[in-house]
Every structure is written in structure tokens, then in C-alpha cells.
Amino acid sequence: xxxxxxxxxxxxxxxxxxxxxxxxxxxxxxxxxxxxxxxxxxxxxxxxxxxxxxxxxxxxxxxxxxxxxxxxxxxxxxxxxxxxxxxxxxxxxxxxxxxxxxxxxxxxxxxxxxxxxxxxxxxxxxxxxxxxxxxxxxxxxxxxxxxxxxxxxxxxxxxxxxxxxxxxxxxxxxxxxxxxxxxxxxxxxxxxxxxxxxxxxxxxxxxxxxxxxxxxxxxxxxxxxxxxxxxxxxxxx
Amino acid sequence: xxxxxxxxxxxxxxxxxxxxxxxxxxxxxxxxxxxxxxxxxxxxxxxxxxxxxxxxxxxxxxxxxxxxxxxxxxxxxxxxxxxxxxxxxxxxxxxxxxxxxxxxxxxxxxxxxxxxxxxxxxxxxxxxxxxxxxxxxxxxxxxxxxxxxxxxxxxxxxxxxxxxxxxxxxxxxxxxxxxxxxxxxxx
Numbered sequence: 001x002x003x004x005x006x007x008x009x010x011x012x013x014x015x016x017x018x019x020x021x022x023x024x025x026x027x028x029x030x031x032x033x034x035x036x037x038x039x040x041x042x043x044x045x046x047x048x049x050x051x052x053x054x055x056x057x058x059x060x061x062x063x064x065x066x067x068x069x070x071x072x073x074x075x076x077x078x079x080x081x082x083x084x085x086x087x088x089x090x091x092x093x094x095x096x097x098x099x100x101x102x103x104x105x106x107x108x109x110x111x112x113x114x115x116x117x118x119x120x121x122x123x124x125x126x127x128x129x130x131x132x133x134x135x136x137x138x139x140x141x142x143x144x145x146x147x148x149x150x151x152x153x154x155x156x157x158x159x160x161x162x163x164x165x166x167x168x169x170x171x172x173x174x175x176x177x178x179x180x181x182x183x184x185x186x187x188x189x190x191x192x193x194x195x196x197x198x199x200x201x202x203x204x205x206x207x208x209x210x211x212x213x214x215x216x217x218x219x220x221x222x223x224x225x226x227x228x229x230x231x232x233x234x235x236x237x
Numbered sequence: 238x239x240x241x242x243x244x245x246x247x248x249x250x251x252x253x254x255x256x257x258x259x260x261x262x263x264x265x266x267x268x269x270x271x272x273x274x275x276x277x278x279x280x281x282x283x284x285x286x287x288x289x290x291x292x293x294x295x296x297x298x299x300x301x302x303x304x305x306x307x308x309x310x311x312x313x314x315x316x317x318x319x320x321x322x323x324x325x326x327x328x329x330x331x332x333x334x335x336x337x338x339x340x341x342x343x344x345x346x347x348x349x350x351x352x353x354x355x356x357x358x359x360x361x362x363x364x365x366x367x368x369x370x371x372x373x374x375x376x377x378x379x380x381x382x383x384x385x386x387x388x389x390x391x392x393x394x395x396x397x398x399x400x401x402x403x404x405x406x407x408x409x410x411x412x413x414x415x416x417x418x419x420x421x422x423x424x
Contacts, residue, residue, distance in 0.1 A: 007417060014416040017323055019330040020387045020394060034309070044315030047323045049423050052366035053388050054322055056357040059276035060283050066293045067271060070300045074264060077301070133257055134311040205261070224312045225257055 002032055002039070013042030017050060034136070123147065127234045128206050130227035139227040142206045150181075150192045150200075157187040158226060163213050169221060170197060171205040177220050178207065204231045252317035259307035267304055270321065278325050285329040285391035291336075292329075299328040330391050340399035346390070347400055354385055372422035379403070380415030387412055 003009050015021045016029040033040055123145060130140040139158055144150035152168060160166055166186050171178035179198050184190045194200055209216075210223035250273045258266035275296070282299075283292040303324055310320045358370050373381050379401065386392040386400060398408040 010420055011413050011417050014420065015413065018384070018387050018412075018416070019326060019391060020412055023334070040311065041314055043323075044311070044319065045420075047319035048315045049365070049369060049419075050388060051316070051319050051322055052363065052369045053357075053385075054277060054281050055362075055366065056353045056389055057277075057280040057284055060279040061276055062279040062293055062296055066275075066296055067268070069297050070267075070271070071264075073297065073301055074267075074304065077304070132311070133260060134309050136311070224253070228261075 002028060009039065010042050010045075013039060014046045017043055017046040037136070125234045126200060126202070126204070126231040128204075128229040128231045130206060130208060130229040132227055133225050140208065140229075142229070142231065144194050144197075144200055144231075146194065146200055148194055150194050150197065152184060152190040152192070152206075154187055154189070158208070160186045160210065164210050164223075165213050165215060166208050166226070167211040167215050167221070167223075169205075169207050169209065171207075172199040172201060173203050173205075175199075178205070180216065180219065183211075183215050184208070200231075202231055202233055205229075206231070252321070253312045256303075256307050256310050256317040256320070257312065259304055260310070267300065270303070271300060274318070274321065278322070281322065282325060282329040284389060285326070286332050286336075291332060295329050295332050296325070299325040302328060326391070333391050334393070337393070337396075340393070340396040342399050342402070347386075350385060350389060351382075353389070368423060372419050375422055376415050376418055377411075380411045380418070383408055383411040384415045384419070 002012055012021070012025070012029065016026060019026075021029065029039070029043075033043065125143070125145045128142040129138050130142060131138045139155055141153045141155065142150065143153065158166060165183045168181040168184045168190070169178040170181055175198070181192055181197070205228065207221070207228040208226050209221040210226055211221070212223075216222045250269055252270065252273075255266040255270050259270070278299075279292060279296060282295045283289060286292050286295060303321060306324065310317060358374070361367065373384070376384070382401060383397050386397045390396075392400065394405055394409050394412070397403075397412070398405045401408065403411075
């Protein structure tokens with residue numbers, strides 16, 4: 001049982017990071033973490049506070065073969081992924097971890113019939129659910145039709161610090177860098193002409209980053225990614 | 238939250254950005270993390286599992302795990318390096334627990350640890366490091382040694398108890414109360 005008392009909870013988080021919990025207790029914390037923001041905060045606190053202790057040791061050079069092996073294994077992971085049949089996008093989501101807001105959006109999205117399409121044809125609709133990088137919450141929906149408008153729809157209000165702004169970006173598969181779609185308000189729908197996008201296709205990345213008030217000064221994201229997602233093709237019934 | 242480390246002559250790396258790029262499938266970002274941190278991570282793992290070959294296997298497995306789990310890292314909660322070390326240390330602990338025989342006392346190794354701790358304390362680098370060193374210093378000796386053995390050597394309660402010649406229950410409490418006192422001091 002993970003203790004309820006805040007001091008004991010913090011101690012359990014600390015022991016989780018240090019590694020002195022029994023394997024059953026360790027697994028219990030690992031399982032609870034994705035759904036327990038408070039516990040996550042404690043774990044991150046400890047892993048940062050104790051980090052300096054890793055500098056007690058004299059560095060040791062691993063053999064060059066280690067990276068080659070990592071690279072080989074990554075290739076296998078990738079080959080396996082591309083050989084696998086296209087996975088319905090929602091199966092990649094651990095949706096029991098999402099809040100009620102996302103559950104209802106999921107229901108709406110699932111009510112649409114999804115099908116894979118190769119060539120974009122006029123009227124083809126694309127949807128993307130933008131999630132926080134930890135996939136803990138879904139903050140925005142992108143909806144766009146070829147030849148029409150793109151709508152960026154907030155599911156709540158994204159907190160933006162003073163002197164900061166939300167900047168909207170897109171990156172096509174294979175593109176070297178994201179393209180800015182401009183600053184967007186944190187609590188309202190934004191509409192953009194699809195014609196002004198570099199492209200609109202399946203698996204296209206959309207993301208919102210936190211940038212200076214006047215936007216990124218260098219034309220590519222400089223701040224943390226707040227929400228990110230890729231498009232799927234949707235066909236309304 | 239950008240982590241710049243000046244302890245080695247390598248170029249500084251924005252670990253948060255690199256880890257987020259891993260989550261998007263950028264293999265160069267994983268490589269950058271590896272290049273920048275490999276020697277320290279290797280030292281951490283080797284100290285825990287003791288055998289070089291096993292340490293390299295752990296490092297390999299840990300990097301695949303970093304690659305797969307990068308999407309679960311939350312930059313709003315803490316540093317990417319802290320997150321990476323937790324993944325790697327936990328992997329090393331798994332390997333250690335899998336091969337561990339009955340806990341044994343190893344005084345030579347323990348001496349090494351105490352010396353490493355003393356040397357580390359005298360180096361004046363980051364503010365975080367100073368705060369941690371000072372707070373560890375304030376702990377009762379047995380609590381401090383238990384926390385060091387558990388963190389740096391990856392010892393289980395049983396191994397710490399064997400090393401310090403103390404009852405298991407006492408050691409459990411030294412570590413837990415030690416960490417609670419540490420939190421009070423660090424917060």
C-alpha cells in the first residue's frame with residue numbers, strides 16, 4: 001500500500017528512486033505513477049535532488065561496441081514497427097490514463113469512421129488529438145479538411161505564464177523542421193486556411209510550444225512542447 | 238530547466254530537448270545523450286553490478302528503454318538527466334537483484350565508498366550538489382552510510398544490514414528516516 005500520509009508518501013517515492021523498496025512495492029509505485037500526479041512530483045523531486053550523488057564515482061568509458069549494439073537494436077525495433085500492420089491510432093493510447101474530458105472526446109472521435117487513405121483527396125478530413133508529452137492529458141484537437149479550414153480546438157484552458165505565448169507548429173513526415181502556424185489564444189478555437197499549411201497528410205505532426213510573448217525569435221520551437229499529436233484520416237458517417 | 242553540465246569537456250547538451258526529440262523518434266537525440274553521459278552512466282552501473290560485461294549489457298538495455306519510454310518524461314516536473322539516471326539505475330538494480338547471492342560484508346568496497354564520498358564532498362561545484370552534500374552531512378552517521386550504500390552501491394536492505402552489522406529492521410528505519418530528514422533539509 002502506498003501511504004496516504006504526505007511524509008510517508010514522500011519517503012516511499014524516495015525509496016522508489018533509490019531502489020530500496022521490495023519488488024512488489026516498487027511495482028505498485030510504478031503502476032500508480034502515471035495516474036498520480038502528486039506521486040510523480042515526489043519522484044521527480046527525488047531523482048533531481050539525489051542526482052549529484054552519481055558524481056561520486058570516477059567516469060568509466062564503455063567499449064565502443066555498446067553504442068553499435070544499441071544502434072542495431074534500434075534498427076530491429078524500427079523494422080518491427082514498420083513491418084507490423086498499421087495499428088489503429090487509439091490502440092497506441094493508454095486511454096484509461098486519461099481524464100473524463102479526453103474520454104468524451106475519444107467517444108466523439110470513435111463515433112467517426114476511421115480509415116486509411118493514401119492520396120489526399122479534396123474533402124478528406126484529418127484529426128489529431130494533441131496530448132501532453134507524457135500523454136497524461138489531452139489538451140487540444142486539430143481538425144482539418146483538404147481545401148478547407150483547419151480548426152484548433154481547446155479542450156480546456158492551457159495555462160500560459162506572463163510574458164509567454166502559445167505557438168502552433170506543424171511538421172510533415174520527413175520534413176527537416178517544423179513550420180510555425182502562428183501564436184494562438186490558450187482558450188479559444190483558432191481557424192487557419194489549410195492552403196497556408198505546407199502540407200496536409202496522414203501522420204503529420206502538430207504541436208503547441210511555450211514561447212516568448214512575441215513568438216519564437218528563431219523560427220523554430222525554443223520552449224517546451226506542451227501538446228503534440230499526429231493526424232489520422234477521418235471520414236464522417 | 239535546461240541542464241548544462243560543465244564537468245566534462247564535452248559540449249553542453251539540452252537534455253530536456255534531446256529527450257523530447259527521442260519521444261518523436263529522433264535517433265540522433267538518443268546518440269547525443271549517450272555521447273554526453275555514457276562515461277558517468279557506465280560508472281554508475283558498473284559500481285552497482287560490478288562486472289564490466291554485465292554493466293555494458295545494462296547500459297544497452299537502459300538506452301533502449303530510454304528510447305521507448307521517452308514519451309512518458311514530463312519536462313514540467315523535473316530534469317531529463319534525473320529521469321535518465323532513474324531509468325538506468327533501476328535497470329542496473331534489476332540486474333543486480335537477479336544475480337545477487339546471500340548478502341556479504343565487503344569492507345574494502347565500503348572503504349572505497351567512504352573515500353569517494355569524502356572526495357566528492359570537498360569538490361565545490363553546483364549549488365544542488367552543495368545542498369545535498371550539506372544535508373547528507375547533517376544526517377546521523379549510520380543513516381547517512383545506509384543511504385550512500387543504497388544509492389551508490391545499489392544495496393538492498395539486507396546487503397546494507399550485512400555491511401553495517403545491524404538488524405534488518407533498524408537498517409530499514411535508518412534509510413527511511415534518513416530520507417525523510419534529507420527531504421526536510423533539502424526543501
